[in-house]
Amino acid sequence: MEEKLKTLEVLASDVTGYLEKLSYSESRISQYRSAWQRVAKFMKENELLSYSAAVGEAFIYHLIGDRKFDNLDRWEKDIIQCANVLTEFLETGAVKFRRCQKFRDLKGAVGHTMQEYIAYKKSYGISRVTIEGYKHCFQHFLCYLDDNGINDVSPINQQLLINYGNQLGFCTPDFRHRSLSVIKGFLRYLYDRGITDRDYSRTVPKDKYTRQPKIPSTYTGEEVEALIASIERSSPKGKRDYAMVLITARLGLRATDVCCLTFGNIHWEESKIVLNQQKTGERIELPLLSEIGEAIIDYLKYGRPESALPYIFLHVNHPYDRLNRSTLHSIICLYLRRAGIHYEKERRHGPHALRHSLAGVLLAKKTPIPVISEVLGHQSTESTRYYLRIDLNSLRQCALEVPLVSSTFYEGRVTR
Structure with a gap:
């Protein structure tokens, strides 16, 4: 080009x-x-x-x-x-840049080889986010090599890798796991390409890191209703925000799917919303609830700027481009604050939290897992079982009674 x-x-x-x-x-x-x-x-x-x-x-x-x-x-x-x-x-021809990109320069002979490895992985179609993760891990490893006076791949040996693994003990378990994995692949690449005469990927320290999924963040039905009620709908922005938040809370659509909704996704005659999910590519059909349909019509008639774009929800100011998921996240945070809903660090406060909350409401109503899976657009019910941990009432039924300890258990024991 x-x-x-x-x-x-x-x-x-x-x-x-x-x-x-x-x-x-x-x-x-x-x-x-x-x-x-x-x-x-x-x-x-x-x-x-x-x-x-x-x-x-x-x-x-x-x-x-x-x-x-x-x-x-x-x-x-x-x-x-x-x-x-x-x-x-x-x-x-437009300005959509909002954040400062982090430039991670991989310098020197080793850095050049790392860049070649990234280009090799890029040829397999890895995402930009994954590439930035590779650069982050490599930059950390490159600094370690520089501190030890190593400016070529040939001096890399088992002891050096063990020492580096020990140094990673001061990092988060997630970063340590990712770094060791990236370096292992890099060392295997060096051996396969004949750049090194020994496969040192086998000597990379192993860790027993197991990523534990976090408990989904949820809000009560009262909190969700307070959030929706806090949206002032007299302005074009308020009409748009109300419709988007309503779709997220009532239907559990992912933020990207809400932002990418087009006129073709709304089947008015059948009262359905039909789309292919951005994350999975799977087709999903959801009911066009009357309150959602009325909110969309209100926005289209009195709030949406004139535009030839097929997307329903657009920016309020010029250029009238479609919104992205980070904007929807900011919108929900704004109305959470207006509603006086406090959220701790452990509780997420974006569109996905409303999706989790919908799952919680359905579980509380004893909705079968396959039905919840269909509503949320999961490819497998195994993904939906992730939400079982927030159904506290059902979990209490699984609890076993703890038998009382006999008083004779303590006889003859010495208190220290």
């Missing part, structure tokens, strides 16, 4: 006009301009006439240097975000 190029002056002017249309404040736009001046200085020093995605990436690496991203100052991370906005607009 041909790389997109544009002079920085023209690109900055286009982005500024775009941000002004989005009602960005003058102070925020001024911060962008200040950061772009640093980009302009970098381009001048390197005799670069046009801006491209590669130029933006080179500037970011120049700014970071040999430091870790997490050690950067807040203002430096903000400059990186401003540079990313230039690239985002150049590539897509």
